[in-house]
Amino acid sequence: MSLIFRLASRNLLQDRLRFVATVIGVVFSIVLVNIQIGLYLSFERMVTTMIDHAAADLWIVPFGTKCFEDASLLDMRDQADALSVAGVTAAVPVLIGFSEWTVPSGGSTPVFVIGSNPGDGGLHPWNFVDGDLDALAPPHAVAVDRTYFERLGISGSGAITDIRDQQVRVAAVTSGIRSFTTTPFVFTALDRAQAYVGTPANKVSYLLVHLAPGTDVEVTRRFLLASLGKVEVLTSAEFRDRSRAFWLFGTGAGAALFAGALLGTIVGTVIVAQTLYSSTKDHLIEFATLRAIGSSSAYIHKVIICQALFSAVIGFSLAAGIGLIVVTMTCDSPLPIVMTPELTAGLFLLTVAMCVASAIAAIAQVTRIDPVRVFAQ
Amino acid sequence: MTEPVIEAIEIVKFLGKGAAEVHALRGVSLALHRGELTLLMGPSGSGKTTLLSVLGCLLTPGAGSVKILGRSVAHAQPEELAKIRRDHLGFVFQSYRLFPTLTALDNVRLALDVRGEPAQPAIAKAMNLLETVGLAHKAGAFPSELSGGEQQRVAVARAIVGDAAIILADEPTGALDSENGHAVMTILARIAKDFGRGVLVVTHDPRNFSFADRIIHMEDGRILGSANP
Numbered sequence: 001m002s003l004i005f006r007l008a009s010r011n012l013l014q015d016r017l018r019f020v021a022t023v024i025g026v027v028f029s030i031v032l033v034n035i036q037i038g039l040y041l042s043f044e045r046m047v048t049t050m051i052d053h054a055a056a057d058l059w060i061v062p063f064g065t066k067c068f069e070d071a072s073l074l075d076m077r078d079q080a081d082a083l084s085v086a087g088v089t090a091a092v093p094v095l096i097g098f099s100e101w102t103v104p105s106g107g108s109t110p111v112f113v114i115g116s117n118p119g120d121g122g123l124h125p126w127n128f129v130d131g132d133l134d135a136l137a138p139p140h141a142v143a144v145d146r147t148y149f150e151r152l153g154i155s156g157s158g159a160i161t162d163i164r165d166q167q168v169r170v171a172a173v174t175s176g177i178r179s180f181t182t183t184p185f186v187f188t189a190l191d192r193a194q195a196y197v198g199t200p201a202n203k204v205s206y207l208l209v210h211l212a213p214g215t216d217v218e219v220t221r222r223f224l225l226a227s228l229g230k231v232e233v234l235t236s237a238e239f240r241d242r243s244r245a246f247w248l249f250g251t252g253a254g255a256a257l258f259a260g261a262l263l264g265t266i267v268g269t270v271i272v273a274q275t276l277y278s279s280t281k282d283h284l285i286e287f288a289t290l291r292a293i294g295s296s297s298a299y300i301h302k303v304i305i306c307q308a309l310f311s312a313v314i315g316f317s318l319a320a321g322i323g324l325i326v327v328t329m330t331c332d333s334p335l336p337i338v339m340t341p342e343l344t345a346g347l348f349l350l351t352v353a354m355c356v357a358s359a360i361a362a363i364a365q366v367t368r369i370d371p372v373r374v375f376a377q
Numbered sequence: 378m379t380e381p382v383i384e385a386i387e388i389v390k391f392l393g394k395g396a397a398e399v400h401a402l403r404g405v406s407l408a409l410h411r412g413e414l415t416l417l418m419g420p421s422g423s424g425k426t427t428l429l430s431v432l433g434c435l436l437t438p439g440a441g442s443v444k445i446l447g448r449s450v451a452h453a454q455p456e457e458l459a460k461i462r463r464d465h466l467g468f469v470f471q472s473y474r475l476f477p478t479l480t481a482l483d484n485v486r487l488a489l490d491v492r493g494e495p496a497q498p499a500i501a502k503a504m505n506l507l508e509t510v511g512l513a514h515k516a517g518a519f520p521s522e523l524s525g526g527e528q529q530r531v532a533v534a535r536a537i538v539g540d541a542a543i544i545l546a547d548e549p550t551g552a553l554d555s556e557n558g559h560a561v562m563t564i565l566a567r568i569a570k571d572f573g574r575g576v577l578v579v580t581h582d583p584r585n586f587s588f589a590d591r592i593i594h595m596e597d598g599r600i601l602g603s604a605n606p
Contacts, residue, residue: 003483003490010478289474292435293535294463295491296456372435374474375426375547 008306011283022275026315029268030351034323036261038337040254046180047247048240054123056208058221059239063230067243071096071205078228079207085223087215092122093190093204097197102161103153111186112179115193122208125187130157131172136189141171148184163196182334265354272311272358280304280362284369291371300366304359312355316348380447381408382542382575388431388441401427403598409543409575414566414588417579419595425579426547433466433545434458446542463492467536469546473528475520481507482516485534492539506534510564526557533564544568544576555584562588
């Protein structure tokens with residue numbers, strides 16, 4: 001093995017305090033970036049959760065809909081018009097809207113109601129831990145997520161309360177269907193959702209279009225647009241992109257998360273650059289000696305870059321460990337931090353790039369070394 | 378006489394700028410030959426170290442030329458000069474310039490590592506050279522664990538491990554007591570004689586005269602004379 005690694009590691013470890021400062025800089029930076037990007041990914045997933053779980057080939061949405069939660073209303077006559085288009089086998093109505101849940105022990109809390117008739121291929125709850133979809137068939141039956149028991153003031157199935165003075169009975173419980181707005185979801189049948197939200201019976205938020213196998217999606221979309229009034233017809237992917245774009249960039253939330261990540265990268269780069277620079281400065285006479293005994297510039301650059309990579313690997317390992325702890329600690333929170341293999345790999349590359357970029361100042365300094373200084377006493 | 382391993386022809390060098398400019402070398406010419414140990418003597422400020430730096434391709438002369446093994450190094454770029462140094466020149470410094478974080482063996486091996494030599498043969502060569510300077514038993518010691526004389530012997534081993542034809546030593550005994558100084562000069566003389574290298578030693582110490590094949594005296598940037606003791 002070349003002495004480059006040995007020189008680099010020992011140069012770094014010679015001043016332990018400075019090395020610790022370097023590693024802390026890397027760890028701080030990468031954990032911050034990890035949290036920001038992890039939140040971004042989590043947010044990105046959560047804002048499209050409902051779209052992801054809806055069985056639809058096309059979505060008929062009110063014109064100008066910005067995101068899933070933002071729908072105005074469609075007329076139920078659109079359903080009949082949609083069904084008249086060739087290739088459309090179903091146009092399942094879904095109603096969404098905010099309402100007020102009466103907490104049994106007193107007071108109330110806002111909820112987000114999603115109404116879709118069980119068994120018609122609309123938008124239904126998943127991950128049941130108590131009850132099932134059929135449990136939503138009886139009158140007043142709703143499904144809620146156990147994450148929100150405390151907020152809703154209930155302890156499980158069988159709880160009875162009301163929404164906007166309409167009776168509610170918790171008939172099923174899910175796990176992990178959380179809202180990034182922190183407002184609990186309440187799943188129920190369409191007619192009860194209309195009652196809970198206060199929407200006329202002929203109004204819905206979306207129509208989920210199912211197509212016969214082999215139907216050309218684009219052609220059908222054009223026919224639907226021609227047949228229906230002031231609506232938009234979107235594929236699930238388009239609706240997902242639109243929702244993400246609204247929540248992540250329309251609201252500035254995504255930009256704030258990216259700004260935090262960028263800040264973390266800059267802080268990390270500056271800290272590592274500063275410590276590498278001062279380490280190089282302390283070892284200038286050794287680099288001058290290397291130059292005097294004939295080392296190429298590339299050899300010296302390799303030593304410095306190796307120092308940077310050494311800091312990167314140690315710092316990243318610690319940061320990844322801390323990141324895993326944070327992921328575990330937030331997994332049951334309303335906005336869990338997500339860590340994917342791709343994110344981990346990306347963070348490692350970022351760490352390496354950050355540390356190598358940090359080495360530029362040190363390399364520039366070494367490049368200016370005059371090897372004659374080796375003769376100085 | 379064989380062809381010189383290194384030759385300086387009418388070297389002129391100015392150091393500093395403006396009012397601080399010093400005419401450090403004023404047309405210096407000299408040649409070193411294989412198997413010869415030459416002492417370069419003179420008072421402080423006479424230009425000895427500047428001449429050593431020019432011969433070592435660490436400083437570019439203002440006028441005149443340097444030939445290494447018959448080839449002029451004029452117009453060579455910094456990376457070419459570095460290659461010339463690693464292929465043909467070995468340096469010994471008064472303050473040893475060992476790497477404090479490397480063992481004696483690794484310090485010697487470093488001169489081979491910068492040439493890209495594979496680890497195993499490099500380690501064997503470095504170990505062999507440590508034996509030559511009588512320090513095989515200290516191969517694993519760090520510089521801080523070695524005496525001044527031992528450190529200088531490690532530095533000598535580093536200078537010769539790459540088979541350099543020319544060894545340039547700047548006050549190699551300056552920081553040593555007489556016993557260690559004598560040991561280091563003995564090794565340098567042996568390198569000249571037994572290994573057939575051209576060795577140039579800058580020194581103030583008259584006790585080193587006995588090792589010299591030739592003594593060159595410098596003053597005010599000029600060579601005043603050359604004598605065979």
